Amino acid sequence: MHRFFLRLLRLDRRIIFLLVGLATLLPLLFPLGFPIRVSPEVKKIYDHVESLPAGTLVLLSFDFEPGGKPELYPMAIALLRHAFQRNLKVLGVTLWPAGAGLAEAALAQVAREQSKARGRDFVFLGYAPGEANAVISMGQDFRAAFPTDYAGTEIAEIPLLMNVRSLRDIPYVLSLSVGFPGIETWYVYGKEKYGFELGGGCTAVSAPRFYPLLNTGQINGLLGGLRGAAEYELLIGTQGKAIAGMDAQSATHFLIIFLIVACNAAYFLTGRTTARRS
Amino acid sequence: MSTETLIGAWVAVGLSLLIYSFLYKDNPFFKLAEHIFVGVSIGYLLTITYYQVMVNKLYLPMMQQGKWWLVIPAFLGMLMLSRFIPPIAWLSRISFAFLLGISSGLAIPRQISSFILQQVQGTIKPLITVGDSGVMFTFANLNSLLILIGVVSVLFYFFFSIEHTGPVRRVARIGIYFLMISFGAAFGYTVMARMSLLIGRLDELVLYSSAAYGHATLVLLAAMILGLVWWERRQRPES
Numbered sequence: 001m002h003r004f005f006l007r008l009l010r011l012d013r014r015i016i017f018l019l020v021g022l023a024t025l026l027p028l029l030f031p032l033g034f035p036i037r038v039s040p041e042v043k044k045i046y047d048h049v050e051s052l053p054a055g056t057l058v059l060l061s062f063d064f065e066p067g068g069k070p071e072l073y074p075m076a077i078a079l080l081r082h083a084f085q086r087n088l089k090v091l092g093v094t095l096w097p098a099g100a101g102l103a104e105a106a107l108a109q110v111a112r113e114q115s116k117a118r119g120r121d122f123v124f125l126g127y128a129p130g131e132a133n134a135v136i137s138m139g140q141d142f143r144a145a146f147p148t149d150y151a152g153t154e155i156a157e158i159p160l161l162m163n164v165r166s167l168r169d170i171p172y173v174l175s176l177s178v179g180f181p182g183i184e185t186w187y188v189y190g191k192e193k194y195g196f197e198l199g200g201g202c203t204a205v206s207a208p209r210f211y212p213l214l215n216t217g218q219i220n221g222l223l224g225g226l227r228g229a230a231e232y233e234l235l236i237g238t239q240g241k242a243i244a245g246m247d248a249q250s251a252t253h254f255l256i257i258f259l260i261v262a263c264n265a266a267y268f269l270t271g272r273t274t275a276r277r278s
Numbered sequence: 279m280s281t282e283t284l285i286g287a288w289v290a291v292g293l294s295l296l297i298y299s300f301l302y303k304d305n306p307f308f309k310l311a312e313h314i315f316v317g318v319s320i321g322y323l324l325t326i327t328y329y330q331v332m333v334n335k336l337y338l339p340m341m342q343q344g345k346w347w348l349v350i351p352a353f354l355g356m357l358m359l360s361r362f363i364p365p366i367a368w369l370s371r372i373s374f375a376f377l378l379g380i381s382s383g384l385a386i387p388r389q390i391s392s393f394i395l396q397q398v399q400g401t402i403k404p405l406i407t408v409g410d411s412g413v414m415f416t417f418a419n420l421n422s423l424l425i426l427i428g429v430v431s432v433l434f435y436f437f438f439s440i441e442h443t444g445p446v447r448r449v450a451r452i453g454i455y456f457l458m459i460s461f462g463a464a465f466g467y468t469v470m471a472r473m474s475l476l477i478g479r480l481d482e483l484v485l486y487s488s489a490a491y492g493h494a495t496l497v498l499l500a501a502m503i504l505g506l507v508w509w510e511r512r513q514r515p516e517s
Contacts, residue, residue, distance in 0.1 A: 017301045023478050028484055072473065097326040098319075129331045132384065147339075188388045204471035208464045215425070216400030218392065225467070226474040245477040250472045271407020 003267035010174045016259065027247035034250045041214055042231040045174070045199045045221030046082070052172060054087035057164065061175040061186060062094040062103035068203050069102060074242035075176055075201045075229040076103070080110040082236045084121070089160055091170065092124040093146075095134055095181040100118065100127045104150060118151075119158050126150035129218030131181040135189040139167040156215075167194040176201040176223075183210060187218055201228060279490060294479055295502045305509055307502070401429050428456040434438045450487045 005030060033120050064072045083090050088149050107124050116122055125146040127133035137145040143155050155161050163169060173196050175186045183200035191198045197220055202210055204225025213219045223232055229242035296311035318420040336352055339345040354376055360369040407414045434446060435453030442450050487495035
């Protein structure tokens with residue numbers, strides 16, 4: 001037993017990588033169907049979207065780049081599906097230069113699925129340079145911030161944006177953020193001044209930072225990481241990438257917890273045995 | 279399937295495997311992918327910035343809409359480049375002063391309002407609930423109490439003007455426990471985030487291993503292993 005514990009403590013890191021890889025890959029190939037429970041912060045966003053009357057404008061800010069895609073793209077897809085199911089009008093923007101391609105792909109995919117028309121049901125305005133200045137600019141004069149949409153169509157020619165002059169004309173903003181600029185930027189420079197309701201989605205690594213904002217009601221809900229996306233998929237009744245990934249997430253978490261507990265136990269047990277022998 | 283999609287899939291799989299080869303050990307294949315990543319990222323960023331800022335926000339409004347006053351911010355922007363010419367480097371200070379002034383004026387009041395005043399307000403919440411059935415202590419009150427204890431004890435821990443002895447030491451110690459719990463939660467979330475990235479990548483690698491993509495993952499994985507074996511053999515000193 002002592003030898004086993006010593007071997008555990010000297011385990012080559014590459015074996016751990018291999019185990020983590022297998023724990024991720026196998027559930028992707030053979031789903032296990034672990035249960036998923038919806039958390040209140042995710043339910044709040046769902047309830048808010050449900051409460052919006054059909055035709056309401058929702059601004060979805062794709063504040064991420066390919067590095068945040070595994071967590072935030074499934075979130076974007078789930079939110080777009082829900083918004084289009086509810087016949088809400090979606091305005092897409094991004095504060096990240098590399099986010100434009102991902103945002104366009106997500107909007108095009110869900111619009112195709114639900115037969116929504118560009119310009120009538122949704123519009124993608126592209127990348128807004130300037131971080132906080134971009135939000136301030138949208139608040140002051142939306143048309144000056146975006147003279148054209150992503151495809152180059154004049155804003156004045158887009159029916160969806162006929163009555164949008166400022167962020168004050170948009171009741172709900174959702175920011176899917178991988179860092180700064182993101183949720184904080186929309187809150188500090190947008191919601192505080194222009195009074196719209198704000199919800200957020202973020203990578204798991206940044207989620208603890210946003211719980212204080214949630215606690216004070218500065219944001220009305222939060223989707224945290226792949227888990228948040230999976231919970232949202234569950235709420236809207238679709239089986240997307242996030243739910244598929246949750247089995248792998250749980251399996252790797254089990255493995256990591258097991259390794260932490262086992263190696264700590266081995267550390268203390270071998271220490272005691274060595275002390276007794278000496 | 280279009281040729282572009284197929285090429286894109288093979289390039290994505292190839293670069294992912296080159297990057298993952300670092301898990302074995304540092305090697306030239308990983309370095310190649312790393313350099314490609316840096317080059318492509320900077321090139322992409324420069325192109326986007328050029329079109330979205332220089333063309334869409336500066337050139338077109340000036341030329342097509344006659345917004346000639348945009349010459350002023352353009353000039354201030356150009357002054358920043360004077361840092362590369364030592365004799366006139368001082369000119370860049372004008373732009374930096376302008377930027378600092380604007381940023382501070384915009385950010386300080388908003389940051390104080392959002393992250394100090396509102397957070398303090400969130401900390402001071404009722405510790406009991408008074409309803410029709412009398413005074414109650416609910417789970418919400420318990421949460422408010424925990425937040426209050428956490429904030430006060432952590433503030434005590436970071437209070438260095440007096441020596442941490444006696445009751446102050448005990449309160450500061452409680453602050454340490456709260457900090458440890460928050461670090462643990464943050465680390466747990468970090469693990470979750472990193473695993474999500476791995477899941478996202480493996481999900482695409484599984485997708486690209488299908489016949490529709492020409493078994494890209496399997497072919498390139500075999501090539502990667504052969505490449506690493508070849509590189510290991512070259513590394514070995516000749517006996």
